[in-house]
Amino acid sequence: MRHEVITLPETGVELETYLTDNRAVEPERRRPLVLIFPGGAYAYRSDREAEPVALRLLSLGIQSVVVRYSVAPARYPKALKEAAEAVSYARAHAEEWLCDPHRIAVLGFSAGGHAAAHIALKWHTQPQQKDCRPDAMILAYPVITSGQYAHQGSIQNLLGPDCEKLKSEVSLENFVTDETPPAFLWHTREDSSVPPENTLLLATGLCRHGIPFELHIWQHGEHGLSLSNDQVYPPDSPNIHPECQEWIEMAARWLLSIT
Secondary structure, three states, rough: EEEEEOOOOOOOOOEEEEEEOOOOOOOOOEEEEEEEEEOOOOOOOOOOOHHHHHHHHHOOOOOOEEEOOOOOOOOOHHHHHHHHHHHHHHHOOOOOOOOEEEEEEEEEEOHHHHHHHHHHHHHHHHHOOHOOOEEEEEEOOOOOOOOOOOHHHHHHHHHHHHHHHHHHHHHHHHHOOOOOOEEEEEEEEEOOOOOOOOHHHHHHHHHHOOOOEEEEEEEOOOOOOOOOOOOOOOOOOOOOOOOOHHHHHHHHHHHHHHO
């Protein structure tokens, strides 16, 4: 496995790579790659949504990179610019990283879901243009809206003192276009931190524009489940839900099916 930390030259964002080196066994194989954006309300980045997820994806045949995007006191659009550079850098290094440049996805959890969806929906506003457009997005209990169902802490941390003036710019359900990439979405009905309406609002926008998506809402489970297993929580934790553990294999199959 190729594991290293890379600091990108333009924004200074750090990428931590988890890459299978299959040159000796399958020299021609190019795997999908997922850029992972951990959650943390734009205040921090959750470790349980970083390396454990990367290693699990790697075991499923998917190259993985954790994006250490900026959080408060950094403000919008810093994380968006970092995500744009991360995607374009991954695509430029696809051959070196043994990944398919046409199957580069973003995966985000909670506020990291907002960061991931942000570049998937607003790639065209960045100087890299199509070089920074993800081919797919996988969103786990994402922060999407700044409206009625907003997670106020995430939006406030992202925008700071200009929150009221700028919040319409980061209400992502309003930015779906015909060129938005396909999506795999999941949430839990019991999420009391980021209401499932966030995911439903985005799904509605995708549906209106005819964008392919897959959506799963499990009944049980609080916010921040990550893999929802004993790799990210103690064995007796109430955050372990066997049914919710299925999402990552489902998402991997979905991503591998994209041509």
